[in-house]
Amino acid sequence: MPVPLGFDPSMQLLSQEDMVRALQAILNKPQTGVFNLAGPGSVPLSKILELKNIIKLPVPDIFIRSVLNNIPLPNFRFPSYMVDFFKFPTMIDTSSFSKAYNFEYEHSLIATLENLWYSLWVPALLFFLLNQLILMFLLSLNRVASLFRFAPAETWTLY
Numbered sequence: 001m002p003v004p005l006g007f008d009p010s011m012q013l014l015s016q017e018d019m020v021r022a023l024q025a026i027l028n029k030p031q032t033g034v035f036n037l038a039g040p041g042s043v044p045l046s047k048i049l050e051l052k053n054i055i056k057l058p059v060p061d062i063f064i065r066s067v068l069n070n071i072p073l074p075n076f077r078f079p080s081y082m083v084d085f086f087k088f089p090t091m092i093d094t095s096s097f098s099k100a101y102n103f104e105y106e107h108s109l110i111a112t113l114e115n116l117w118y119s120l121w122v123p124a125l126l127f128f129l130l131n132q133l134i135l136m137f138l139l140s141l142n143r144v145a146s147l148f149r150f151a152p153a154e155t156w157t158l159y
Contacts, residue, residue, distance in 0.1 A: 001056055004058070061087075
């Protein structure tokens with residue numbers, strides 16, 4: 001899986017079931033204030049990939065941005081700041097939400113990770129991004145090669 005070169009961002013994962021329960025709690029007991037909602041604990045991306053036996057492919061930031069900016073979908077432009085958001089995530093404290101709504105997680109971080117992985121869109125998205133990354137890499141090699149077209153040796157002039 002392509003990952004940002006030199007970065008191992010931490011992830012906070014929230015299960016779909018816990019998200020639905022949290023939204024139900026909010027709708028059933030509206031309160032004023034600002035509340036953060038995230039999963040229980042955090043885990044580095046490298047640990048997630050290790051648990052799933054996925055080989056990580058560190059790639060430079062420029063390739064990731066290039067791939068995401070060239071997704072062949074009409075009227076779609078991936079915001080470039082999202083790459084930085086992924087590389088430099090913010091870990092949030094959810095204790096005020098848990099206290100205000102008396103909320104307890106039903107799914108652990110590991111259970112959430114298992115359920116997330118078995119969703120169909122995750123492997124499909126990874127496959128698509130990897131294919132796009134390879135395509136963009138090959139195109140960039142072609143562009144670089146075109147910059148270095150040399151004349152035949154017999155036309156060189158030495159000074």
